[in-house]
Amino acid sequence: MLRVAGASTALSLGAGTAAGGDGHGDGGDDSKGSDGPVAPQNPKDIDPVFGYPSAAESPCLGEASEDCFEAFAKSVRPSHEVEMYTDLPQLLLAVGGQGALSETTLQNVNEAVADGSVDEGELSNPDSDVEVQLPDGSSESVTVREIAELLAETVGFHFEPAGLRVSPGDVVLYSAESPDHGVTAYHERHGRQHRVPDGAEPLSSPIVPVGGYWLYRFEEEGVYDLYCPPHEPFGMVHRVVVTDEEGDAPEQTVEDTGRPPEETNNLASVLGGLDPNVPSALSALESDALHPERIASRGTVSWEDVVEEHRTG
Template sequence: MNSTDEGSEAGTDEQTATRLAVARRTVLRAAGATTALGLGATTASADEHTGTDDGPGADDGEGGGGADDGEGGDGGMPAELDPLFGYASADPNPCGGEAGAECFEAFAPPIRPSHEVEMNIDLPGALLAIGEQGALSDVTTQSINESVADGTVERETLHRPDAAVDFETPEGTQTLTVEAIARMVADTLGFHFGPAGLRVEPGDVVLFSAESPDHAVAPYHERHGRQNRVPDGVGPFSSPLVPVGGYWLYRFETPGVYDCYCPPHDPFGMVCRVVVTAGDVPDPSIENVGRPPPAHNDIAGVLGGLDPNLPSSMAALNTDALSPANVVEAGRVAWADVVASHRSDA
């Protein structure tokens, strides 16, 4: 972050705006966001995905596992899920966006899911622009970070809370007060699974919805070079990178605690914990056979030093909110609750 050349902008406003717009796109890309999030825009056909003839997946509706009635009728869905790679589709997700639980009926048993986990980004463009343009002094940034560390914003602790901050966006110059920026930082949830904690029964299928770009799902597993954080005997499963508007299905069979991460966003704390149980509270099974989850959240690097105090992957998994007991009791634990649980220790 260099903010030293504030007074030396020799170019025209137009050049500056162009440069900033280009730079902002770069940051967005680095952060896994893009400006083109249109659902369906990236849809590829199921045929393309599964292979038309000899593909390992869904050939020709065999077994009747296709999306019955009206789902396009081309029987792209498999009769059963691959035990390691589940089933991914770039086709429009019946459970995308605000769809209710009836969306599961678009899938024929036995691959019908009974739970949904969304993969989301919550990083306001204004914060990305402010951070990247060095629009805040170090003193102000520091005061915002200290104020939001526990999740509450108190005006008195902010440096010049009413000061107006200008920053450029592709739509033109915008202005926010320091206090408004602080509240925006405090409300930012970053990259996350929703819910971040989920209880399922053995054999349940979970549908992971790609609500934003550049997400995937894998467990911390020895064969991914990580600590083992899955029940004994569970293989190194993973999704592909799931296109926006698409989805991935996976069946959780073996009881126990599964700690999963989004490979592109593990440095930003994007983890979830799935507890597979018929009723009891299983202990996590953690083996030190590879890299542990990151102990630092890199989000401040994307926001030019503004730090919402989001948990790292390791910190999130260690919150009370994601304890196996709480996940089993609650059934679903929202990422916001994980963040609050983490910040309450600040």
């Protein structure tokens, strides 16, 4: 008897998994396009603190169209997507890591790209060659000009869009396009300056595996400031404006309950001193580009706008 009961329990659990999915596995490529959605059809509710994480492949990764939202069960269907990126060219990591540039050249390159564009005249030795070892063991020869151009295009770790307007109750899908990203609120209970609306939970995702995703439902009207825990020191922040009315930004509340956003950006330390001149967490959150009113009227604000303001402002 016991054995039969056990078997039947296992069977019903199994059937539930097959019909609904638990958010893990079943995201393989072979099911794509044939039997409909590859995303979990009946994920558990979205937790008000921990959201809904999944290691299964996000149906909205990369260049997917908005139809990708249909792959989610109605009860948790997102209406917005935010992608989490790392924009650090391998070549720059190699140049920086090997200290391939002299101190003088490094400084010259940094100054030349500080405003985000490279003018020929700003570089002292644009055509001099630099020999770089790549991680695969091969070596490559690049010019100082090429290094400068690559540096000017680099915008670092970021959310895209960086600013997003949603309606109360909307679900946002966070897709991990590269490793080691998460989404956490500046909240008193995370030991941080409190930068979320009254009544907002101390929301936080786990670190989302590459290709996976995290769902969160924003309930409280107001301004939510969020950061990626591993990359906050590199300026990786995000602002969600929750409002019923397009163009109407709710008042933002900031309370000094703990550590404020980082004031400096440490990206140059990862690049061996090469500095793409991107904003710190604090300066991004204080930028005009991410002003709540601007987000409320535009709907989305690109990270590139935030970087451009920082470089040219």
